[in-house]
Amino acid sequence: MKVLTVKNLNVEFGGTRVIEDLNLEVEQGEVLAIIGPNGAGKTVLIKSLIGIIPHRGEITWAPGVKTGYVPQRMDIETDIPLTVKEFFRLRGRQATDAKIAETLEFVQLAPDILKKGFGEISVGQRQRVLVAWAVLGAPDVLIFDEPTADIDIAGQESIYKMLYNLQKNIGLTVILVSHDLNVVYKHAQTVLCLNKKNLCFGAPKEVLSSEQILALYGGEGAFFHHRHET
Amino acid sequence: MENILLPMIVAAFVAASASLLGSFAILKRMALVGDALSHVALPGMALALLFRFNPFIGAVAFLFVTVVGIWVVEYRSSLSLDTIVGVFFTASLAAGALVMPEHDLIEALFGNITELTLSESVFSIALSVFLIGLILSIYKKLALNMVSEEIAQSIGIRNRMLEFVYLLSFALAVALGIRFVGALLMGSLVIIPAASAKNVARSLRSFMAASVVFGVLAASAGIYVSHLYSMTPGPIFIMISSAIFLATLIIRQVRRPLGRAS
Numbered sequence: 001m002k003v004l005t006v007k008n009l010n011v012e013f014g015g016t017r018v019i020e021d022l023n024l025e026v027e028q029g030e031v032l033a034i035i036g037p038n039g040a041g042k043t044v045l046i047k048s049l050i051g052i053i054p055h056r057g058e059i060t061w062a063p064g065v066k067t068g069y070v071p072q073r074m075d076i077e078t079d080i081p082l083t084v085k086e087f088f089r090l091r092g093r094q095a096t097d098a099k100i101a102e103t104l105e106f107v108q109l110a111p112d113i114l115k116k117g118f119g120e121i122s123v124g125q126r127q128r129v130l131v132a133w134a135v136l137g138a139p140d141v142l143i144f145d146e147p148t149a150d151i152d153i154a155g156q157e158s159i160y161k162m163l164y165n166l167q168k169n170i171g172l173t174v175i176l177v178s179h180d181l182n183v184v185y186k187h188a189q190t191v192l193c194l195n196k197k198n199l200c201f202g203a204p205k206e207v208l209s210s211e212q213i214l215a216l217y218g219g220e221g222a223f224f225h226h227r228h229e230t
Numbered sequence: 231m232e233n234i235l236l237p238m239i240v241a242a243f244v245a246a247s248a249s250l251l252g253s254f255a256i257l258k259r260m261a262l263v264g265d266a267l268s269h270v271a272l273p274g275m276a277l278a279l280l281f282r283f284n285p286f287i288g289a290v291a292f293l294f295v296t297v298v299g300i301w302v303v304e305y306r307s308s309l310s311l312d313t314i315v316g317v318f319f320t321a322s323l324a325a326g327a328l329v330m331p332e333h334d335l336i337e338a339l340f341g342n343i344t345e346l347t348l349s350e351s352v353f354s355i356a357l358s359v360f361l362i363g364l365i366l367s368i369y370k371k372l373a374l375n376m377v378s379e380e381i382a383q384s385i386g387i388r389n390r391m392l393e394f395v396y397l398l399s400f401a402l403a404v405a406l407g408i409r410f411v412g413a414l415l416m417g418s419l420v421i422i423p424a425a426s427a428k429n430v431a432r433s434l435r436s437f438m439a440a441s442v443v444f445g446v447l448a449a450s451a452g453i454y455v456s457h458l459y460s461m462t463p464g465p466i467f468i469m470i471s472s473a474i475f476l477a478t479l480i481i482r483q484v485r486r487p488l489g490r491a492s
Contacts, residue, residue, distance in 0.1 A: 052383045069384035074377070080257070081428055081437035082373065090374045091385070117432055118377070130381075137385065 001028045003065050003141055003173050004049070009057035011044050018044045020197045022057070026141075026190070031167055031174045033188035033204075035181070037217050040195040042177045043072055046145045049175070065141060068134030072145040072177075074126070078119040084129055085114035091136055103132040106169075107162055127159060135166065142166065144176040160187060184208070234457045237344045240351045241449040241463070243358035244343075244410050248403045249423035249445030250365050253438050254396065256424040257376045263300070265417025266319035268404045270296045272326025272413040275338050279331055285338075286350075289408055292322075293401035301394055323413065341412030341464040343453065354406055361399050361406075372396060373434055410449070411464035422471040423448065429478035444474050 004026040011019040019041045026032050034042050047053040050069050061067070088095045104111060107128040113121060121129070134142060144163070160180075164187050167174050178184055184191050184204050191208060193200040193216045200207040200216075255264045271289035278288025296319075303314060330338055337345075346354065365372070371392055374382045379389050400420075407419045423445035424437075431437035452467030 047380070050384050052380055067384070069381065071378060071380045076377065079428070080377075081431040081434055082377065083433045086373075086434045087377070090370045090377070092370065133381075 001062065002026065003028045003062045004175075005058070005060045006049075007058040007060075009045075009048060009055060009059065011041070011048055011053060011055045017196065019048070019055075019194075022194075022198050024192055024198060024201055026173060026175060028062075028140075028173055029167070029171055030189040031164075031176070031187050032190045032192060033176055033178045033184045034192045034194055035178055035184060035216070036194035036199075042194055043145055045194065046143055046175070046177060050143060061141075066137065066139045067141045067143055068137050068139030070127070070130045070134050070142070070144045074130075076119045076126075078117075080117065080119040082118045083114065084116055084118050084121065087118045087129065088114075088133060088136065091133065094138075095136060099136055100132075103135045106135055106166060107132045108158075124159070128162070131159075131162070131166075135170075139172070141173040141175060144174065146177045146179070163187070181208070181213075234344065234453055236348070236351050237346065237463075238450045238453045240346060240354050241343055241410055241453050241467075242446045243355045244403075244406050245419060245423070245445035245449035245467075246442050247358040247361040247365075248407050248419045249427075249441040250362055250438060251396075251400050251403045252420035252422075252424035252445075253427060253441040254365070254369075254372050254376065255400070255420060256428055257373065262417075263315055264400065264404075264420050266315045267293065267296060267300075267400065268408065268413055268416030268420075269319045269323035269326075271404060271408050271416070272338060273322050273329060274326075275408070275413070276326045276330035276334075279334050279338075280329065286405055286409070289405040290402065293405055294398070297394075297397040297401045301390075301397060304393075305390060326413070337412070338408075339412045339414045340462050341408060341410050341415070343410040343463055344457070346409060350409075354409070357402060357406055361403055364395075364399055368392065368395065369434075369438070411467055415464050415468050418468045418471060419445070419449075422468070422475055426471070426475040426478040429475070429482040444471070444478075448474060 002025050004024075006022060006024045009019055009022040010017065022045070024032075034045065036042050044053060048055045049059060050067055051059075085100070088100045100114070101111060104113070109125065109128050109132070113125065113129070118126070118129075131142075131144075142163075160183050163174060163176070166172050167187075178188070185208075188204055190202065191200070191204045192198060193207070193212065195216055200212050252264065270292050274288035274290070274292030275285040276288075278285040326338075327335060371382070371387050375387060375389055375392055382392075383389055403420065404416055407416050411419045424441040426444050427437050427440035431440050448467055448471040451470050453463050455461075455470070456463035456466045
């Protein structure tokens, strides 16, 4: 079953095309990885999918599909007066104590994090809290924007492992932006190479030739020395 | 004592609604916008005095137009809000000061709550209670909007509508507070209690509660002290508020030594 169909998607900012005639489909239960160089439109695509950016073209979710969204980054003061528990509570009535405890287990966080300040915890911990927050809404599709930005290598590995477990255990469909080709090969059933346009789309082992990767990243090795845009 | 009891109660309610709204202005990092916004009320009040209608209505009308303006600028144009606020709002303070009849100017700039009539007092309390209820009914959405607009939008919160409701409430609170502290000091009524609360609170609930408590405390103490020494209550309120701010700042510094401050 298809959960998402995108047809002729176009996004413009002030006259500049950021995404051009993009087509793609996502099957239920699969992991779709979106890869591409900085400024390729990955975040824009994700934001279009959840409907927070104006766009032209068709984005059709299967009827009744609920999405959970984990943003790329948050600009938060370290002394923001908000505890992690309160952050969960902002979701509304769904966020019961039992539910919160259950989702914290999913993302492998100890319960004592609930008492900490939302601005005090590490970036990696906050990423997990955000995943838990999204999972709390019982989504069918989880959408991650660059889940590894600002997190060290060990943190990256474990967050992907956690994602993979979530996909396996609760049958989530996952759409993620990734910088790590190993992750794409290991966990994604489908990969989308994006640079304004859809440059390749399919199973990673079939579509990701070294020529393709070179074409996508411009052959300057930018991919392997990825610096995060601010 | 009985002739200051009513102003004290009114001031407490007005301060409670203003500091509750202020706590979100602090979270949203729009403290200065709030301060400057209060200046816009002055020309409205001046025109009302000139044409002999209620200054509150004049203030609300001007604030309403400004709030719609802020909202449109934020979403429709690429101009920086700070720039517009800096130029336009101080200009309107100047215009208001020129148009305002001279004998009313000091009161408009610095307020005087002790001259409220009974019906005005009842109206002020009722509107304050309404504003407090409104903010409490949407505070979770507001907080989420301030933590991340994207996440808020992703779960179906209409950010623009929410921000508009917030700005409107803000405008009403300003119009209310102006009788108390005046157009010049109104920003402090909104901002200082919340800024003090942020120094000592770690959770959202305690932050909101502390902000209201500090506001109410400073407001009623301000009325009392100003009555004792027959002075204008507005400036006294600000002085007490600032003293509370200093105290909370010291508490904050003691709690987190310089090395850990970030």
